[in-house]
Amino acid sequence: MFNTITIVGVGLISGSFSLILKEKGWVKKVIGVSRTSQSIDKALKLGIIDESLPLEEAVKQSELIYIAIPVDATIPVVLQVMDLVNEKQIVVDAGSTKQALCEAVANHPMRSRFVATHPMWGTEYSGPEAAVSDAFAGRTCVICEKEKSDADAVHTVETIYKMLGMHVTYMNPEAHDIHAAYVSHISHITSFALANTVLEKEKEENAIFELAGGGFESTVRLAKSNPSMWLPIFKQNREHVLDVLNEHITQLRKFKSCLEKENYTYLQELMENANKINRIIK
Amino acid sequence: MFNTITIVGVGLISGSFSLILKEKGWVKKVIGVSRTSQSIDKALKLGIIDESLPLEEAVKQSELIYIAIPVDATIPVVLQVMDLVNEKQIVVDAGSTKQALCEAVANHPMRSRFVATHPMWGTEYSGPEAAVSDAFAGRTCVICEKEKSDADAVHTVETIYKMLGMHVTYMNPEAHDIHAAYVSHISHITSFALANTVLEKEKEENAIFELAGGGFESTVRLAKSNPSMWLPIFKQNREHVLDVLNEHITQLRKFKSCLEKENYTYLQELMENANKINRIIK
Numbered sequence: 001m002f003n004t005i006t007i008v009g010v011g012l013i014s015g016s017f018s019l020i021l022k023e024k025g026w027v028k029k030v031i032g033v034s035r036t037s038q039s040i041d042k043a044l045k046l047g048i049i050d051e052s053l054p055l056e057e058a059v060k061q062s063e064l065i066y067i068a069i070p071v072d073a074t075i076p077v078v079l080q081v082m083d084l085v086n087e088k089q090i091v092v093d094a095g096s097t098k099q100a101l102c103e104a105v106a107n108h109p110m111r112s113r114f115v116a117t118h119p120m121w122g123t124e125y126s127g128p129e130a131a132v133s134d135a136f137a138g139r140t141c142v143i144c145e146k147e148k149s150d151a152d153a154v155h156t157v158e159t160i161y162k163m164l165g166m167h168v169t170y171m172n173p174e175a176h177d178i179h180a181a182y183v184s185h186i187s188h189i190t191s192f193a194l195a196n197t198v199l200e201k202e203k204e205e206n207a208i209f210e211l212a213g214g215g216f217e218s219t220v221r222l223a224k225s226n227p228s229m230w231l232p233i234f235k236q237n238r239e240h241v242l243d244v245l246n247e248h249i250t251q252l253r254k255f256k257s258c259l260e261k262e263n264y265t266y267l268q269e270l271m272e273n274a275n276k277i278n279r280i281i282k
Numbered sequence: 283m284f285n286t287i288t289i290v291g292v293g294l295i296s297g298s299f300s301l302i303l304k305e306k307g308w309v310k311k312v313i314g315v316s317r318t319s320q321s322i323d324k325a326l327k328l329g330i331i332d333e334s335l336p337l338e339e340a341v342k343q344s345e346l347i348y349i350a351i352p353v354d355a356t357i358p359v360v361l362q363v364m365d366l367v368n369e370k371q372i373v374v375d376a377g378s379t380k381q382a383l384c385e386a387v388a389n390h391p392m393r394s395r396f397v398a399t400h401p402m403w404g405t406e407y408s409g410p411e412a413a414v415s416d417a418f419a420g421r422t423c424v425i426c427e428k429e430k431s432d433a434d435a436v437h438t439v440e441t442i443y444k445m446l447g448m449h450v451t452y453m454n455p456e457a458h459d460i461h462a463a464y465v466s467h468i469s470h471i472t473s474f475a476l477a478n479t480v481l482e483k484e485k486e487e488n489a490i491f492e493l494a495g496g497g498f499e500s501t502v503r504l505a506k507s508n509p510s511m512w513l514p515i516f517k518q519n520r521e522h523v524l525d526v527l528n529e530h531i532t533q534l535r536k537f538k539s540c541l542e543k544e545n546y547t548y549l550q551e552l553m554e555n556a557n558k559i560n561r562i563i564k
Contacts, residue, residue, distance in 0.1 A: 120495045140492045169492055182480050183493045187501040190472055193533040195556035198464050201529050208562050210422045210451050211465045213402045217563050218500040219469040224560050227553035231546060242541050247483050249534055251475040256531065259524050264513060271509035274477035278506050280490050281499050 001026040001160075006062040008033045008055065008077055009069035010043035012122060013094050015131025017066055018048045020164060023133055031058040043128040059084040064156070068094040072232035075104045082110040090153045094119055096180060097236040098144045098173040106148075115157045116144040118176065119166060120184070124224040137165030144173045181240035186248060188222050188230055189241070195223035283308040283442075288344040290315045290337065290359055291351035292325035294404060295376050297413025299348055300330045302446060305415055313340040325410040341366040346438070350376040354514035357386045364392040372435045376401055378462060379518040380426045380455040388430075397439045398426040400458065401448060402466070406506040419447030426455045463522035468530060470504045470512055471523070477505030 005021070007014035010032045021027040032049030034040050040052045055077075059065055065081050067074060074095045081091050082105065091114045095101060098116055105111055121139040123130060141161040146154050158168050171179070198208060198220070234241055258267035287303070289296035292314045303309040314331030316322050322334040337359075341347055347363050349356060356377045363373050364387065373396045377383060380398055387393055403421040405412060423443040428436050440450050453461070480490060480502070516523055540549035 120493055122495070122497065124497075139495055142493070167492070171489075175489075179489045179493050182483065183490055183498045184495065186476065186479065187497045189534070189537050190476055191501055192553050192556040193530060193537055194468065194472055195559035196533045196536075196552065197468065197526065197530040198562075199555065199558055200533070201464065201526060207453075207457075207461045208465055210449070211402055211424070211461050212563055213404070213421055213466065215404065215406075215469045215504050216465045218503060219473055220559055220563065221500060222497050223556040224563075225553075225557075227550050227557070230553060231550050234541060234549065235544075235546060238541055238544070242538065244479065244483060245534065245538050245541070248475060248479040249531060249538065251478045251482070252471070252527065252531055252534070254478075255471050255475055256524065256527050259516060259520055259527070262517075262520070264517060267516065268509050268513050270478065271474050271507075271512060273481065274474040274505040275507075275509070276481055277477035277502055280480075281494055281502065281506075 002028070002063050004029045004031065004062050005064040005066060006031045006033060006053075006058040007049065008065065008067040008081070010034045010039050010048055010128050011068065012126050012130040013119065013135075014066055014068035015043060015046070015048045015128045016133065016135035017068070017094075017164075019131055019133045020135065021160075022047070024163070026160075026163070031062060033058050039128055046128055046131065048128055048131055055080065056084060059089070062089065064090045064092065066092050066094065070229050070232045071095040071097045071101070071236050075101055078105060078114065079108065082108050082114055085110055085113050087113065089113060090115065090156055092117055092157055096184065096233045098142075098176045100236045102145055102173040111148055112150045113153055115146075115149045115153050116173070117157060117161070118142045118144075118180070119161060119164075121166075124221050126226040126229060135164075136161070139166055141166040141168050142171050142176050143168060144171055144176055146170050177237050178240050181237055181244045185233060185237055185241050186244045188225055189234075189245060190248065191220055191222035191225075194220050284310070284345050286311045286313065286344050287346040287348060288313045288315060288335075288340040289331065290340075290347060290349040290363070292316045292321050292330055292410050293350065294408050294412040295401065295417075296348055296350035297325060297328070297330045297410045298415065298417035299350070299376075299446075301328075301413055301415045302417065303442075304329070306445070308442075308445070313344060315340050321410055328410055328413065330410055330413055337362065338366060341371070344371065346372045346374065348374050348376065352511050352514045353377040353379045353383070353518050357383055360387060360396065361390065364390050364396055367392055367395050369395065371395060372397065372438055374399055374439055378466065378515045380424075380458045382518045384427050384455040393430055394432040395435055397428075397431045397435050398455070399439060399443070400424045400426075400462070401443060401446075403448075406503050408508040408511060417446075418443070421448055423448040423450050424453050424458050425450060426453055426458055428452050459519050460522050463519055463526045467515060467519055467523050468526045470507055471516075471527060472530065473502055473504035473507075476502050
């Protein structure tokens with residue numbers, strides 16, 4: 001399918017992306033671009049990339065450039081890559097926020113060679129060693145502003161994500177960021193805050209070590225996520241995240257008030273309402 | 283190991299308990315006691331129990347009586363069973379709170395035949411059909427007030443849990459309830475509240491359906507838990523749960539304040555601190 005692609009960033013997302021494309025034989029050569037030589041060494045060793053080059057040279061050789069780095073760095077790097085590409089090359093990003101990026105690239109002369117995507121898959125781990133070859137499958141990939149990208153570019157990108165087993169959907173950047181705040185960003189904040197709650201209050205760490213079971217692990221595992229990735233997401237999606245966070249605190253205060261007032265009828269109702277999440281996650 | 287045991291309640295915990303004991307050949311006959319004939323029918327069909335009897339008759343035939351029902355019902359049922367047993371029989375409960383129960387049984391003449399336990403394993407599902415034969419393994423079981431139970435009873439109960447693959451630890455009932463508030467009960471409240479947040483604010487349900495990924499699922503899955511089980515737990519452990527919930531709201535407000543004030547240095551610190559949970563869950 002491709003002779004050569006470049007991945008910018010050699011972490012969880014781009015690493016998994018590359019591993020699968022190579023494994024399936026959809027790409028002959030993957031060039032890696034990263035600021036950290038340590039990550040490059042790991043990515044080479046893990047077979048994620050075939051060689052490492054400076055961005056400019058890498059782009060020159062590549063049919064597709066896949067950018068998966070923290071969302072604050074994404075904007076300047078996407079612009080820089082768009083300055084370098086011709087009308088046959090395709091630029092794709094995989095960031096968790098879309099509005100600021102889409103605004104930043106809106107007037108670029110090569111806007112039509114860029115496809116803004118968010119493959120909604122991830123784990124709490126980061127770096128090349130976190131990359132896995134069973135990533136993406138069964139999840140949704142959002143493509144924003146499809147109409148601003150050339151049809152051939154969109155078609156190629158859609159085809160790749162579908163071949164990765166993803167369901168592709170379309171959204172405007174603002175709608176994406178609002179929904180992402182609900183189904184992803186707030187989960188990370190609650191998890192970070194829950195970890196801090198336990199670390200703050202639970203002095204007898206040995207007891208947590210021993211007792212922490214499946215329920216605790218699943219609600220708190222996102223607290224292991226990389227702050228360098230999440231800080232820029234929270235910054236860029238600040239307003240929507242704040243909106244959801246305010247609502248979440250309001251909901252928690254309802255539980256608190258029920259317990260304080262021993263209003264168990266309402267507490268029961270709150271839990272029964274929460275059970276409706278059954279309709280959404282099976 | 284046993285000829286006959288009784289399980290009171292035929293749900294997730296007692297059902298899994300019975301399935302494993304039967305599968306391993308550690309018990310010849312399991313009698314089920316339940317208020318709901320529908321659950322009995324299911325438990326019989328699933329091979330969880332061999333027959334169903336009224337409590338009194340069931341206890342008469344059993345070497346061990348395993349009680350795993352909502353914690354408010356546990357107290358009267360444990361007392362009732364203790365009224366029926368002789369000095370060779372063993373009574374065990376599997377409830378998620380321990381202080382109220384241990385106080386209630388403290389002066390019973392057969393206190394020494396009772397062992398207060400909390401096998402810290404569970405899923406968000408309930409009922410006999412939720413029972414699985416790979417339950418318990420790798421998790422911790424807390425035994426409270428070991429010194430108030432006869433040595434032979436404790437030894438038998440410990441042996442069973444260890445054979446189930448559990449790590450057995452000892453705690454006084456209050457310490458148990460405090461730790462349980464941190465490592466289990468608060469996770470359920472945050473999950474219930476997160477489900478309500480999303481259900482309240484996210485009107486376009488189709489978007490959640492499509493986008494909800496692994497992170498969301500893992501933080502919200504406990505919201506599917508059965509309110510009939512959790513309401514009594516929150517009631518009995520009200521003070522400790524309130525204490526942890528207050529701290530959790532405080533922690534969330536720190537994230538909120540950072541976003542409002544755009545204090546990203548402190549936001550980064552909060553996340554870095556949360557990463558320390560790595561030490562506790564691998």
